Amino acid sequence: DNGLSQHTLTEKYHISLGSVCNILKRKEEYLHDYETNQNQNVKRKFRNFDSGKLDEQVFEWFVDQRLKNIPISGTILQEKAREIAKVLGDHFVIIFLQKKIRHGSENVIPNSNAPIAITNATNNDDSNLFLSNDSEHLDQLNVDLNISIESNELKVIDSRPDTNKNDIGYYLLNKLSIIDELKYSLLTNHFKPNRKYSFPTLYSDDHTCSRRFLINWLNDNPFLVYSPYIEGGYCINCVLFRNVQGQKLELFVDKPCYQYKHLKHFTTSCKSHINSQFHQNSTIATDNFIRTYKDPSLSIVSLIDKDRIEKINRNKAILTPIIKIIITCARQNIPLRGHRDESINDIRQVINVVDAHCGSNFIALLKQRIDAGDELLREHIQLGKKNALYISSSVQNEIVDCLHKYILKQILHRVQNCLFSIIVDETTDTSTAEQLSLSLRYYDQKTNDIREDFLTFIETVSCTGETISNLILDYLTTHNLPFHNCVGQAYDGGSNMAGIYQGCQALIKQKCPDAEYYHCSNHCLNLALIKSCSILQIRNMMGTIKEIINFFKDSAKRMHALRSEITDYQGEYVCLTNKKRLISLCDTRWIDRNTSIETFLELYIPIVNTLDKFRHGTLKDSTAEQLYYAITNFQHIISTCISCFLLSDIVPVSRMLQIETLDFSSANQHVDDLLETFEQRKQQTQAYFHNIIYSHADELCKELFVTPSISRYSILALRQKNMPICDPEQFYCEHVYLPFLEELIKNIKVRLCVLKNERIILLIKLRPEVIINEKPFELTKHLLKQFADRIPSPLQLNSELERWQKKCNDLLKMNDDWKKNG
Numbered sequence: 001d002n003g004l005s006q007h008t009l010t011e012k013y014h015i016s017l018g019s020v021c022n023i024l025k026r027k028e029e030y031l032h033d034y035e036t037n038q039n040q041n042v043k044r045k046f047r048n049f050d051s052g053k054l055d056e057q058v059f060e061w062f063v064d065q066r067l068k069n070i071p072i073s074g075t076i077l078q079e080k081a082r083e084i085a086k087v088l089g090d091h092f093v094i095i096f097l098q099k100k101i102r103h104g105s106e107n108v109i110p111n112s113n114a115p116i117a118i119t120n121a122t123n124n125d126d127s128n129l130f131l132s133n134d135s136e137h138l139d140q141l142n143v144d145l146n147i148s149i150e151s152n153e154l155k156v157i158d159s160r161p162d163t164n165k166n167d168i169g170y171y172l173l174n175k176l177s178i179i180d181e182l183k184y185s186l187l188t189n190h191f192k193p194n195r196k197y198s199f200p201t202l203y204s205d206d207h208t209c210s211r212r213f214l215i216n217w218l219n220d221n222p223f224l225v226y227s228p229y230i231e232g233g234y235c236i237n238c239v240l241f242r243n244v245q246g247q248k249l250e251l252f253v254d255k256p257c258y259q260y261k262h263l264k265h266f267t268t269s270c271k272s273h274i275n276s277q278f279h280q281n282s283t284i285a286t287d288n289f290i291r292t293y294k295d296p297s298l299s300i301v302s303l304i305d306k307d308r309i310e311k312i313n314r315n316k317a318i319l320t321p322i323i324k325i326i327i328t329c330a331r332q333n334i335p336l337r338g339h340r341d342e343s344i345n346d347i348r349q350v351i352n353v354v355d356a357h358c359g360s361n362f363i364a365l366l367k368q369r370i371d372a373g374d375e376l377l378r379e380h381i382q383l384g385k386k387n388a389l390y391i392s393s394s395v396q397n398e399i400v401d402c403l404h405k406y407i408l409k410q411i412l413h414r415v416q417n418c419l420f421s422i423i424v425d426e427t428t429d430t431s432t433a434e435q436l437s438l439s440l441r442y443y444d445q446k447t448n449d450i451r452e453d454f455l456t457f458i459e460t461v462s463c464t465g466e467t468i469s470n471l472i473l474d475y476l477t478t479h480n481l482p483f484h485n486c487v488g489q490a491y492d493g494g495s496n497m498a499g500i501y502q503g504c505q506a507l508i509k510q511k512c513p514d515a516e517y518y519h520c521s522n523h524c525l526n527l528a529l530i531k532s533c534s535i536l537q538i539r540n541m542m543g544t545i546k547e548i549i550n551f552f553k554d555s556a557k558r559m560h561a562l563r564s565e566i567t568d569y570q571g572e573y574v575c576l577t578n579k580k581r582l583i584s585l586c587d588t589r590w591i592d593r594n595t596s597i598e599t600f601l602e603l604y605i606p607i608v609n610t611l612d613k614f615r616h617g618t619l620k621d622s623t624a625e626q627l628y629y630a631i632t633n634f635q636h637i638i639s640t641c642i643s644c645f646l647l648s649d650i651v652p653v654s655r656m657l658q659i660e661t662l663d664f665s666s667a668n669q670h671v672d673d674l675l676e677t678f679e680q681r682k683q684q685t686q687a688y689f690h691n692i693i694y695s696h697a698d699e700l701c702k703e704l705f706v707t708p709s710i711s712r713y714s715i716l717a718l719r720q721k722n723m724p725i726c727d728p729e730q731f732y733c734e735h736v737y738l739p740f741l742e743e744l745i746k747n748i749k750v751r752l753c754v755l756k757n758e759r760i761i762l763l764i765k766l767r768p769e770v771i772i773n774e775k776p777f778e779l780t781k782h783l784l785k786q787f788a789d790r791i792p793s794p795l796q797l798n799s800e801l802e803r804w805q806k807k808c809n810d811l812l813k814m815n816d817d818w819k820k821n822g
């Protein structure tokens with residue numbers, strides 16, 4: 001009855017009101033008879049008879065006759081069935097054809113090359129029952145059979161398995177739970193067939209009419225969605241929001257629009273569905289759900305509970321300054337903790353005292369914020385619950401962790417679908433725990449800049465190549481950074497990192513084939529300088545300077561004496577500097593030693609005068625006397641000048657090699673320029689050494705009353721080799737300056753040969769100033785050989801290179817024209 005009134009049923013089925021009452025009263029009895037296929041009023045008894053064997057033998061005989069192309073009529077078929085029944089020892093009444101049709105045509109059509117079809121009779125006359133070889137009759141039979149066995153049960157079609165996750169029919173038929181996230185996805189991102197989609201054709205019972213689902217129905221009714229899983233339409237609003245008031249309609253909700261009769265009367269059914277109160281209420285519920293899902297603050301609970309919203313805003317106002325203080329400390333490298341811990345009672349006692357001391361930097365900054373007028377924060381600290389103040393060390397660590405996750409998420413979002421290189425170095429913290437610092441170098445597509453971003457510290461208990469490589473690969477896997485996008489590795493030159501067999505770079509290259517290993521170029525330059533400073537005179541000079549600097553820095557009295565000598569200068573000697581103190585030699589960065597040596601050379605005369613004061617009187621010191629004689633030696637003076645002037649050419653290159661946005665081409669160019677400068681120094685040895693280095697050393701000697709000379713052990717070495725003893729200028733040029741310069745050139749070439757990598761040189765040829773002199777065809781062959789898997793359209797590469805070459809030529813020509821016009 002579906003909730004219809006008795007008068008409505010009377011008008012619908014054209015029967016009397018008494019009949020309707022009687023049927024409704026005996027509804028359970030009728031349903032039971034229908035389900036058990038029984039009628040209690042029928043007195044005839046049916047004999048239990050198993051027709052399985054009879055059917056099987058009759059069917060086998062039928063197939064055998066048809067394979068012999070013997071025509072079989074209905075009468076012959078019935079007679080044969082009676083003969084087989086007598087052999088089986090029983091009697092029956094058979095309507096064989098109707099039974100076979102009811103169970104499906106596959107039980108009637110044999111698997112043979114001879115086409116067989118059954119034409120269904122419209123009455124019970126045996127003469128109308130016959131078999132035919134006509135293929136058209138066979139097709140007609142299949143359609144009729146399919147229509148005759150049509151049931152109300154939904155069948156799985158699953159014509160588009162790839163759309164199941166966005167198909168409402170898939171979830172309904174499989175009785176899967178639908179959470180809010182999935183519900184929102186089904187509402188906003190459900191399957192939408194295009195105009196090329198092939199909807200199934202459905203036929204009427206007499207096979208005279210056909211209907212198809214129309215895509216215009218979906219366009220005209222936004223609530224209607226199509227399910228390829230069952231090839232039918234649903235009202236998505238009513239299906240997902242059933243718990244609304246109103247009479248629920250069966251079509252479009254419990255049953256999809258998928259049958260011929262549904263499609264024939266679609267317009268009427270759809271209009272009735274739209275006008276129903278159930279559909280209107282479910283549509284309102286759908287709109288409310290989408291709005292509150294996008295903005296949870298608009299939910300009914302949030303809108304009704306104003307007090308809850310006020311508490312949320314108040315908590316945000318309290319947490320904001322706490323988070324900002326932690327961010328400020330992190331940016332300024334200020335520790336959150338101080339020299340002692342404080343309890344909450346201690347904090348409340350000093351929170352209103354202006355000149356009170358705080359135990360931690362975090363509380364001090366918090367107090368400063370309160371003193372600046374943040375009354376809400378003051379009230380929170382003074383009156384808030386002790387277990388909800390959000391200022392404990394554990395909460396601070398949680399906030400720091402949340403900030404790390406947020407920053408990491410931003411970095412990973414920028415790195416997404418980008419090529420990147422990994423930069424790893426080992427460091428030890430104050431607790432002597434070994435950890436790896438992991439950074440990424442990549443190209444930011446939004447800002448068009450090369451970025452280097454620090455990701456994390458990874459604690460490790462072992463520094464073997466295998467352990468470090470596993471930690472790096474696990475981190476990349478955890479954060480969904482694809483291995484094939486990793487195109488570079490940058491570590492130090494240790495054997496555990498740079499080894500070609502068991503080193504970290506070799507093991508990572510097995511997983512990331514394109515990840516070429518590169519040693520830090522500035523580190524390589526530093527190592528080249530260390531190796532070059534192994535010359536005896538240069539090594540002794542640096543050792544003497546280090547001892548002199550430590551001599552002064554170890555005593556406040558000596559530093560005061562040196563400072564006084566510098567500031568009380570009365571013009572007794574030449575002074576060309578404003579520097580007031582010495583700078584220590586860096587133990588690791590030898591390039592930075594140039595600053596110390598340059599400062600030492602500028603303060604050379606004040607240093608000598610101060611050491612001379614400590615040789616006599618009450619300030620007498622035996623160490624000062626030894627250092628005085630060492631520093632007033634001409635070999636030390638000339639070695640200091642040689643080191644200072646040659647290192648001054650390396651320092652600018654070192655700074656440029658540390659720029660974040662530096663590319664291989666620029667780095668290669670800087671190194672080539674440095675080598676070219678040194679080669680010019682070598683070719684112009686006599687002029688450069690005499691005019692620049694020796695002249696400066698000679699001025700110092702005149703001020704210090706030092707005579708240029710060759711050391712005694714150097715003279716003995718020359719005599720042992722039967723070499724002539726020349727003047728000091730020629731000796732130090734040939735035995736100190738030139739060897740030091742040649743060592744620098746050789747070691748720089750050896751250490752920075754990684755910049756001459758074949759791939760790097762090939763990519764440099766794509767630069768505008770280089771490609772204009774290249775042949776595109778040859779360049780195409782080399783690029784395809786090295787980067788075949790990275791080029792999306794290899795066949796178009798030659799044309800692209802030709803266009804790029806022409807563009808670069810035009811740009812350079814335009815630049816030359818501007819210069820001429822300027």
